[in-house]
Amino acid sequence: DAGLSKSRNGFGARLNKFLANFRHVDEDFFEDLEDMMIESDVGYDMAMKLSDSLREEVKLQNAKSKQDVSNVIIQKMVELYDEAGENEQTGINFAKSGPTVIMFVGVNGAGKTTTIGKMAARFKKQGKKVLLAAADTFRAGATEQLDVWAKRDGVDIVTGPENGDPAAVVFDGVKKAKEEDYDILFVDTAGRLQNKVNLMNELAKMKRILTREIPDAPHEVLLVLDATTGQNALNQAKLFKESTDVTGIVLTKLDGTARGGIVLAIRNELHLPVKFVGLGEKVDDLQEFNASEFVYGLFK
């Protein structure tokens, strides 16, 4: 868990340092808290919501000691995270029967291929029959990179020619998954944000093909975001959310950021659940996300 504790360290270390200097609750306390939150990528809006609700709750509970105040901060962070959600489903939404189809979207470099590789290994280990569809046909080397993961994980893969129609790969993938009784189909896609209309059409076409073969597919559309890109990640996410029905977030590279507060900003601005976090480049560096564990961890 070195990765997550590192990301906790950045945000958590700031929080703990802030609390170490605690004397009493006054206006300066709240202002310093707001500054600290914003520096940690919590986002302006979330920082203000937090400090407003803390002001109320501290008064209500008559919290005076450092311990009381810490408890109120934990309570309010978890509450605000939960309140910001539309979709309370944690973990993967599996198909009732037949293959579960999980589409991955996100810009190049966000960590889609790596996340698929990690997740495929995890489900393979659980005894599931896993198929990958390399539908990112535009990025040079994307198919080869996914193929390396497939070999390493010992799972099957469907590929197409470079610059070929990604929807054709999706078609081959979903047919194979159905005919050969796979449990899970992972679909890697190209994240070309340069042209939103193209992206929308491409994603819509893929979804149409999936739905024709399996009526309730895709069961998940996971948006992969690079935590180190801060506000940029949020802006990309908004575009993807407008382009397709995203069901959850995978936040990668939390090991590489000192500002784990982005978790709260994403939740507040996108109202989507963070389902998994990436904590490194290796196969085991993927964790299911749990908000209260994350928040409690910040105060360790």
Ligand code: GDP
């Ligand atoms: P894609 O273009 O979205 O498919 O992105 P890739 O999967 O190719 O990832 C881009 C780079 O980020 C690669 O060098 C990965 O090893 C790296 N990467 C992906 N996830 C993580 C993570 O959670 N932590 C770290 N440190 N690196 C990651």
